[in-house]
Each structure stands twice: as structure tokens, then as C-alpha cells.
Amino acid sequence: MKIRKNYILAPGPTPVPPEVAAAGAWPMIHHRTPQFCAIIKEVAQGLKVLFQTQHPVYFTASSGTGVMEAAVANLMSPGETMIVLECGKFSERWSEIGKSFGCNIVPVKVEYGKVVSPAQVEEALQQNPKTKAVFMQLSETSTGCVLDVEAIGKVVAKTDALLAVDGISGVGAEPCYPDTWGIDCLLTGSQKGVMLPPGLGFISVSPKGWKAVEQSKSPRYYFDLRAYKKALDASDSPYTPAISLLYQLKEALKIIQNETMEGMWARHAWLAKATRAAVKALNLELFAERPGNILTSIKIPAGVDGEKLVKTMRDDLGVTIAGGQGSMKGKVMRIAHLGYMDRFDITTAISALEIALKRQGFPVKLGAGVSAAEEILWEDPK
């Protein structure tokens, strides 16, 4: 059987650097020991850099959805009103979680591919003056849009409402300053910009947010942030932590701090720019109204079978990108440039896209996209 190399350019899981992958195989040490406390201390400091916050960042053994539940269950009480900026599958999840916890949901909904504007948020807050919190995404992974968190933060700050931001695909790729942007709760998962396998959630809460945590009447145990706070204050975790993933986190945070957050953002912006130059050169169209550094979503052109395209790239060429989810299935493809990514990941993805398009008879000049990408990538990111 022919050797075929595999590449992953999906918006999570993302590739894991080899030294991070290897760290997961370190022997188990017990989590209630001074030896493990030292690891927690080190990652707690690194997580503050990752989050660009002065407040503690708690880690959970869960996927990103787990910390989304933590945000809802800790900030909200049953019957309270939450505004949700619905612009894709993951923002809709905020509403699903809120419904499960008996909250009153006010969705501010836009078409997939569009973003909710600060003016729309302002209007929703005026119409719902008793809103407890606004829930939004930094990056809506399903459409490739990045929302204007800074501007929305200013709007929310004029009210008593809290602002909770799902940064699951955004943190590490897109600038985000929770402490100065008025974010009361920021969260992310491990399998995106943090370059780890999935299985860890991260969440931080502002002092204003903590008042809500203390007052919340929502049933919660595993995701009760009060237990995580009490534990982290003692460099501990409330339940058995995902030890191997924490070993890996320690290594990944070293890489992140070496590159610096500004360097991470610049690299992601550079990869995104190159990808979009290639898209244009191939006469394809962007799907997202406000694309970010995380991924580039592209409309499937007429005459092309979108699902088949993604399958050809993955199963025949070994290059995994993401298709569209839900009603976007077959209409969108999503190329991520997220996490442990460098220039030749982009040229590989564009090359595979060109080949897959040609195999469907789509008129494509082989190498045209790669050429355009190289025009950006021949220099280093600024």
C-alpha cells in the first residue's frame, strides 16, 4: 500500500507540535503532590498570558462545550434573561445551554456568514433592560466570522449586563483583551490555538462576573467554578485533572510564550492573508462577512460538489479541511490556519484544493492559488 501523508487543516482539532505530543506520554504522577502542584503553578501563570488577563484562568477536564456550560450555569440563574448573538452553529449552542438551564433567551439572529453588529446589541439591551448577560463568540467557527468583541464590549459596559465570550477557536489566533474590553467571562478549549489534543477547557471570570457566580441559583457541581477557584488558589484542582493533557499544556504554553501573543496573532493574520489571496486567485468567493485569522470559509462554486470536494481532499489526497455544518453542508468549505501552522501548511492546502477542483472539472490553473499565497508567504509575518 502506497504511503500517504496526512495533514489536518480543520478548525479543531489542530496539529499538535511533536514536543507537545511527546509530553503526553510522560509517566503519571499523582495530582495531589507538591510535584504536580508545581506544574499547576506553571500552567496557571502561562494561561494568564494566553488569556491576556490578570485574573485566574481555571482549567477543566472537558471539551469546550463543558466550559460554555460552566459560563451559563455560573453566571445565570433560572428565569434570568440572556441575550445571545446567534450567527452560527456554535452561538446557537449558547441558547441551547441557556434553555437547558431555564434561562429566558433573547436571540439576536443574523444569517449564517454575517455578524451581529454593536448597534444590534445596543438595541437588544435597550429592549431588554433586565438582561443578566450577553453571550457571544469571538470567532464563530461554523461560518468563519470574527465578531467585533471590543465594540460590543463597550456597548455592554454601558449597562449592568455581563459579557461572556466563547473564544474556543479565537483565543491564540485573534487579538482579545478581556480586562480592557469589558469581557466578564472568557473561555476556550485545548484543541484550537493552544495546539493540544481536545479534552481541556479554560475559563476566566472578571471580578464583576464573580459576583454573579456567587449568587447564581443554577444547579451545578462538576462545572461549579467556586470549586475550581478554591482549588486553584492552592495550586490544586477540584477533581482528578487530565494529567497528560496538563503535561502537554505546560509544553504548549512554553512555545506560546516564546512566540509571544503578538507573534501568534501576526502569524495567524499572515496565514489568513495568504489563504485569501489564493482564494481570490482561484476565482472563489469568501463566505464570511467578517473573516478572521482562524479559518477561511469559501463558498462552493456552482458546478462543484462540495461534500465530494472535501472527501477527495481528505480520503484521496490526505488533506483534511472542514465542510459546512447543518444547512451550510455542501455549500461551504473551511480551511483553518489555526494553531501549529506554518507557511507550507497553507501551500499544501491550496495545492490540494486546486487538485480536487481540477478532478471535478472545475476550471482551475494549477498552481495559481499557490503562487498568490507565496506572494504573501515569501516574507516572514510582520
Added chain:
Amino acid sequence: MKIRKNYILAPGPTPVPPEVAAAGAWPMIHHRTPQFCAIIKEVAQGLKVLFQTQHPVYFTASSGTGVMEAAVANLMSPGETMIVLECGKFSERWSEIGKSFGCNIVPVKVEYGKVVSPAQVEEALQQNPKTKAVFMQLSETSTGCVLDVEAIGKVVAKTDALLAVDGISGVGAEPCYPDTWGIDCLLTGSQKGVMLPPGLGFISVSPKGWKAVEQSKSPRYYFDLRAYKKALDASDSPYTPAISLLYQLKEALKIIQNETMEGMWARHAWLAKATRAAVKALNLELFAERPGNILTSIKIPAGVDGEKLVKTMRDDLGVTIAGGQGSMKGKVMRIAHLGYMDRFDITTAISALEIALKRQGFPVKLGAGVSAAEEILWEDPK
């Protein structure tokens, strides 16, 4: 600096076999692909063998406490009565979770080191005829006791109540037959008998239990078992699964199926027997009224500083065992023989214990415990 080898004999995390550790470093593949579906199919089959059940076993990205919450939140509704067999720190956690979810808790409490008898459960059920479910441990890790699940299952089966069993430290080490013992919900974690790092929870529910899941009014989202059922029916998972831990699970389940469950139980019983022979030879006393195959808890003898003993073993000799938790601190030590363990793990632990006792001036004939253990271990387990 002198090389010092480290050994872990705590009741979780347990040592990870090298081939399992290495599998965690496999490159990420996307979880919504036929390639990953194939992995889920394989582990779903292996988990049924591990659980000795015909019913599906769901996996979560969480620690064991997460699936304990899943059991409570899915079987119970607020205001309903749950009987909890409280005989240690982990059984008390059932009550804490139940309280968080607004349940009416009826604790059947015994002193640490003792077990709740089937007769006590029968009495509690008679006094509380509206009990929705009985919650118990297969193995109470904090005291080293194993409960008589089979006998208690018979008692519960005479009523309409459900039986939920936390098998976090028990499954894989101690015989357990959920389908014939009347267990409606069985759960475990990855870092015990399954020989993985922590970060995965496993849970299965009987058809009778599923009726409660469908009817439960408890708020739940991340641990809503209906989402896991729908996903697993399609060889999928509802949220991003802990991919690297699932790679490792695939390898661990191969090892488990090669040894067979009967072989696993026999090996654990053999290691437990050898450990207890050593304890006796060292004139030490067992703490647990009904010790099982998982760990051996030993009373700290008069004149010995228990906390210091555990520290000497860990920090000076490189052998991590567990001390006592909560009010048992300094009064108990716990040597686990759980998971990826063979005869020389036991001789090493006993040897370290002898040395640590001698260093505190406790009268110990060096090698006496090891000799007694070898009298069991020179032969293979039956």
C-alpha cells in the same frame, strides 16, 4: 544529581502501559470523519466487554466526577429521593451532587472503613418507599472497602428504585456484572483499571434506567446522556471528544481483551493477596472491613508519622502511595494494586514501605514483607 526512578501505586492515576502512552502522541485526525467513526466503533465494542454489559457504554471528556454528575442529573429530578450509601469521601460526593441538583438525600452512613450492609439498604428502602434511586460505590477508594453490589442489587430489585454504581476504581479490578446484578447505571473513569491517563468518563444505563433519563427534569446539557446516545448510535460523539485519550483507549482495550476480564480480576486478586500477606508479616493492620482487589488500606501504627511516611516513600524513595483523605489523614496509608500492575510493583512498594518504616525507627525486619509477598507471587495468578 542522582538518577531516581519513580513508581506510582496510588489508586488513580495508575501507570500507563508504554504502548498506550505512545498512542496518545498519534497525529490528530478530525472527529467527524469515517476514519474516526471506525475508532469509536472499535472502542464502543471493547467498552461493553470492560463493563460486562450488553448496553451501550457512553464516553465523556471529563473526570469520573463528571459521569457521577451525569448519573444524578439524568436519573433524578429535583425533589426526588435518593438513598446514598455513605462510607467514605467518594460516596459522600454522591450526596453533594444530589444536593446541588435539588434532590432529597437519604444517607445510610457508616464509619469510615466499614461498609453498608444489604440489610441496611433494605431498611432504608422500606422507610423511604418513594426512593427514586440508590447510589453507591463498587469500591470506596478512600477507605479501600469493596461493597457487596450483588447482594444490594437483589435488595433494590425488589423495589421500583434504580441502582447507580460508581465503579470508578472498581471496574477492571473487581468482578461486576451490571446486567445480572440489577445495576441500572454503572460508571467509571479512565485513570484506574482502564490504565489510561485521567480525562475520560464512561457510563452505561439499563433500559429501566433509560426511562428515568427520558423523564428527568434536571437541568443538564454537557452531561445529557440523550445527546451521547444519539451520537453513539451513529458512531459519533456529541461534542469534540478527547481524541488522544480515545487513541489510548483503543490500545488499552486491546490489552484488556487479551488478558480477559476474568484474567484482570484474577491478577488484581493475586496482587491484593500478596500485599495483605506482606502487611501481616510486617505486623501492620488492615483498615478496611471488606477489602477488595483495588487497594490495600493500612492503619498507621502507633509511633509512626503517617504523613511523613508517605512523603519519605514518595520524595526520598520515589514510590508514590496514597495517604488518608479528610479525617483519615495521617491515620491510613493506601497501597494500590490497580491497573497496569505486576508482581514486582508489589515487591517494590513493600520494600519501600519497609525502608520508610525503618527510617522512622519502627521495628521492622527488612525483607519480611517482601518474603511474605513472594510466597504468593512466585506462582502466577490462578
